Structures are given as C-alpha cells and as structure tokens.
Amino acid sequence: MLKTPTGTWLPAWVPQSTFTLSFLLMFCSIVQSATGGYDGSMLNGLNILVPYTSYFNLTPATTGLNTASVFIGSTVGTLVSGVMTDRLGRRPAIFWASVVTIVGIVIQTAAQNIAMFVIGRIILGIGSAISGVSSSVFLNETFPQRWRTWGAGMLNNFYYVGALIAAGVTLGTGQWQSTVSPESPRWLVHEGYYEYARASVAQTNSNGDLSDPVALAVYKEILDTIEWEKKEGRTMSPKEIIRTPAARKRLLIGMSAGPFSCIAGNIIASYYLGAELTTAGISDTLDQLKANVVLNVWCLACALTGTQLAASWGRKPTALTSQILLVICLFIIGGLSKMYADDPDNASSSLVYGDVAVMFLFQGFYSVAWTPLLYLYPPEVFSYSIRANGLAFSALALNLLACVLVFVMPIGLDNIGWKMYMVNGSWDIIVVVLIAVFWVETKGKTLEEIDALFDGEKHSSVPDVEQVRTGQATLDVAAIEQQLKGDTEVTKYE
Numbered sequence: 395m396l397k398t399p400t401g402t403w404l405p406a407w408v409p410q411s412t413f414t415l416s417f418l419l420m421f422c423s424i425v426q427s428a429t430g431g432y433d434g435s436m437l438n439g440l441n442i443l444v445p446y447t448s449y450f451n452l453t454p455a456t457t458g459l460n461t462a463s464v465f466i467g468s469t470v471g472t473l474v475s476g477v478m479t480d481r482l483g484r485r486p487a488i489f490w491a492s493v494v495t496i497v498g499i500v501i502q503t504a505a506q507n508i509a510m511f512v513i514g515r516i517i518l519g520i521g522s523a524i525s526g527v528s529s530s531v532f533l534n535e536t537f538p539q540r541w542r543t544w545g546a547g548m549l550n551n552f553y554y555v556g557a558l559i560a561a562g563v564t565l566g567t568g569q570w571q572s573t574v575s576p577e578s579p580r581w582l583v584h585e586g587y588y589e590y591a592r593a594s595v596a597q598t599n600s601n602g603d604l605s606d607p608v609a610l611a612v613y614k615e616i617l618d619t620i621e622w623e624k625k626e627g628r629t630m631s632p633k634e635i636i637r638t639p640a641a642r643k644r645l646l647i648g649m650s651a652g653p654f655s656c657i658a659g660n661i662i663a664s665y666y667l668g669a670e671l672t673t674a675g676i677s678d679t680l681d682q683l684k685a686n687v688v689l690n691v692w693c694l695a696c697a698l699t700g701t702q703l704a705a706s707w708g709r710k711p712t713a714l715t716s717q718i719l720l721v722i723c724l725f726i727i728g729g730l731s732k733m734y735a736d737d738p739d740n741a742s743s744s745l746v747y748g749d750v751a752v753m754f755l756f757q758g759f760y761s762v763a764w765t766p767l768l769y770l771y772p773p774e775v776f777s778y779s780i781r782a783n784g785l786a787f788s789a790l791a792l793n794l795l796a797c798v799l800v801f802v803m804p805i806g807l808d809n810i811g812w813k814m815y816m817v818n819g820s821w822d823i824i825v826v827v828l829i830a831v832f833w834v835e836t837k838g839k840t841l842e843e844i845d846a847l848f849d850g851e852k853h854s855s856v857p858d859v860e861q862v863r864t865g866q867a868t869l870d871v872a873a874i875e876q877q878l879k880g881d882t883e884v885t886k887y888e
Contacts, residue, residue, distance in 0.1 A: 467519020495521030
C-alpha cells in the first residue's frame with residue numbers, strides 16, 4: 395500500500411496492483427449500491443407490515459408521503475451535488491454525503507410520529523443524492539475503460555441487498571473510499587495536479603508503471619481533452635450544461651436515463667409490492683413478505699446479467715430490449731389483474747400465480763437495463779466540464795418525477811387498480827422510440843473518446859486506448875514523454 399497524494403484533505407493508501415485496486419473500487423461500488431438499496435427495500439417491507447401502518451395510522455395519502463419524502467430530500471441534494479463534487483473533489487463529497495445519510499437514518503429509526511419520520515427521510519434523501527452523483531462521477535472517471543461497465547454498473551446493482559447491511563454499510567462507504575482509492579485523475583488534471591493525476595492513471599491501469607503505453611495513452615487523452623475544454627472557455631458552472639448545442643444534446647441524452655428509469659413502472663414493485671400483489675390476488679402479509687425477499691434475489695441476478703450485456707452487447711441494445719419487454723409485461727399484468735378484479739371469488743390459482751410470475755419477470759427485465767445503466771450511461775455521455783452537474787440534473791429530474799409518482803401510485807392503485815398498468819405501458823412505448831432515435835452507443839470507448847460522437851472529433855492525437863491495449867496501434871512513449879514535459883507544470887509530491 396502506497397500513500398498517494400490526492401489534492402484534497404483526504405489521504406489515500408493505494409495498493410500497487412491495478413487488479414487489486416479495481417477490485418476494491420468495485421467493492422466500494424457495491425457498498426454504495428447497497429446503501430441506496432436500504433431505503434427501497436426497507437420501505438417496501440414496512441408498507442406491507444400492519445404494525446407499521448397501524449403505528450402511524452397510515453392512509454394511502456400518508457403512505458405516499460412517508461415513502462416519497464426521501465425524494466424531496468433527494469431533489470434538494472441534487473441541487474448542490476454537482477457543485478460539491480466539482481469543488482471539494484469526488485472523494486470528499488462522498489465522505490460528507492455518507493455522514494449526512496447516517497444522520498437521516500438515525501432520525502428515521504427513532505421516529506415517533508409521521509413528521510419525525512418524514513424529516514429523517516428527507517435528510518436521508520439529501521445524503522443519498524449527493525453520494526449517488528459523486529460516486530457515479532468518481533467511479534466512471536477512475537475505472538480503466540475495459541472494466542468501467544462493471545465498476546460503474548455495480549453502483550446500482552446491489553440495491554437489492556441493501557436492507558441486509560443497512561446503516562453500517564453507509565459508514566463503510568465513506569471509510570473505504572477514503573483510504574484505498576486515488577482521486578479521480580480527471581479532477582486532478584483540471585485542478586493542476588498533473589503528477590498526482592498521472593500516478594492515479596498508472597495505479598488504475600498499469601500497476602503503477604508510469605511509462606506503460608496504455609497508462610500513457612489514457613493520461614494524454616485526459617490532459618489534451620481537458621486542456622481543449624479550457625481553451626474553449628468551458629467552465630464548471632451549472633450553466634455550462636446548456637451553453638452550447640453539443641452540451642444541450644449531451645444533456646438531453648444523458649439526463650434521459652433518470653426519468654426513463656423512473657417512469658418505467660418499477661415504482662409499484664419497489665415501494666408498493668403489497669398493493670401490487672393484492673391486485674393479483676395474494677393478500678396474506680407473510681406471503682407478500684416472502685415474495686419481497688425472492689424478488690430482491692431475482693432482481694440482483696438479473697442486474698448482474700444486464701451489466702454483462704451492457705459490457706458485451708452495448709448500452710443502447712440492452713436498454714431497447716429491456717424496455718420493449720417491460721411494455722409487454724405491463725400490458726399482460728394489467729390484463730391478468732383485470733381478470734382477477736372482475737371475479738376475485740372464482741379466480742383460479744393459475745391466474746393468480748401467472749400474474750405474479752409476470753410481475754417478477756417485469757422487475758427482472760427492469761433490472762437488466764435500468765439498474766446498471768442509471769449510473770453508468772449518463773456520466774459517459776457528459777464531458778468533463780458538465781459531468782457532475784449533468785448527472786445532478788438527471789438525478790433531479792428523476793427525483794422530481796419520483797416525488798409525484800411515488801405519492802400518487804398508492805392512490806392510483808386504490809382507485810383504478812389494473813388500469814395503472816395500462817397507463818404505464820402506454821408511456822413506456824414512447825420511451826422505446828426515444829431511445830431508438832436519440833441514444834448513442836458508448837461501449838468500448840474511454841470518456842474522452844466519446845467526445846467524437848458529440849463534437850465530431852476526438853480532442854487528442856494519441857491512438858484509441860483499446861487499440862493500444864490490444865496491440866492494434868503503437869504509442870511512441872519517448873515522444874509523448876517529451877510532449878508532456880512541455881505541456882504541463884509538474885507538481886511535486888508532498
């Protein structure tokens with residue numbers, strides 16, 4: 395373990411092995427994901443339990459308020475998350491977000507009434523939103539390109555086991571990312587810590603070898619691209635996300651993942667599984683709780699499968715296939731639920747369990763695409779100057795929609811029942827069309843190489859990193875080293 399300067403007040407002791415470091419970064423991603431899963435898993439179970447609903451004397455409206463309040467906090471958190479991530483550094487932002495999240499969990503756990511419960515969940519939402527943005531930016535910018543899909547994709551995959559390790563994992567997030575990982579090399583270059591940035595790239599790509607061609611190509615791409623952005627007058631201001639046509643195009647595509655994942659239909663099963671199962675004919679509390687456990691295991695397996703598909707098949711094909719299957723499932727669920735609602739007393743067991751099976755398939759198909767892509771795809775689409783604020787805007791759009799949908803879903807299920815699935819399936823068709831027409835494929839490219847899809851050119855003269863890694867292109871290490879001496883002011887290690 396080497397003590398590595400980070401350009402911030404948080405020190406880092408980084409392992410020399412790139413494989414070990416990537417494993418630890420992925421573990422951090424899993425921990426962060428599980429922290430986020432704590433809330434959804436817990437509330438889903440609580441909304442099924444009679445002691446919880448009786449203790450707070452919940453109605454459909456107050457049930458929605460208790461559940462949706464975390465998104466109120468998340469909305470507030472996203473407003474400051476981009477600025478915090480850019481100004482403090484990626485790792486310090488994650489640390490302070492974890493502290494805020496712990497405070498929210500403590501207040502929520504000790505809640506004596508609805509007001510205290512809601513306040514705790516709002517604070518929890520603030521911390522979770524900041525942590526989600528800063529962690530996603532950090533992991534996308536730090537992981538080597540060939541492992542970025544798994545590293546960043548796992549940031550949401552372990553949502554489904556969050557209830558098992560709850561509050562303790564929140565503290566673990568801050569502790570692990572504060573000690574074993576270097577700061578984002580892109581943030582370090584932007585702040586002028588060139589030597590630190592090059593060391594960070596080498597640690598995550600070449601076991602610390604500064605002269606390795608792959609590490610050198612990655613570093614030169616980062617350096618050239620950020621220098622280009624500075625010469626073009628790009629700033630870290632939130633206004634940058636709408637200043638140029640290319641930025642606006644990136645914003646519309648990158649931020650779409652948040653709203654698309656929110657309106658896909660999973661909110662019903664994520665927070666109101668009990669009501670969903672009741673519409674299918676399963677009303678026993680114990681059976682509903684068992685279904686909740688099985689559903690989390692199933693969704694985790696599907697999310698891991700989806701991560702591999704995104705890595706090998708591509709982001710856009712994975713999202714399109716998943717979304718089409720979601721539309722089909724929603725209409726089937728709506729039809730089967732209507733059949734049960736028309737004659738619940740004579741409904742066959744095959745009808746009931748067939749409806750539940752399709753509900754499980756729906757959640758699985760959702761997990762295949764949206765669970766890994768939610769925090770993987772947007773940071774890839776955004777350039778450095780708008781990455782943190784662009785992801786924050788995507789999260790803001792998601793949370794604003796979630797505030798509305800999580801509140802109205804129990805009311806809608808109570809009033810129109812199976813028709814909610816038909817409404818949801820109809821707007822999901824629009825999402826399929828938008829993905830097919832506007833999304834771009836980012837598989838196999840570094841963050842800097844993705845610029846060519848939006849700006850028409852790559853802003854560095856070095857060959858693509860994957861070509862260097864596979865031997866399809868060679869890099870003149872001596873010439874690049876000479877260029878670097880003239881391009882940067884070397885910052886000495888402390």
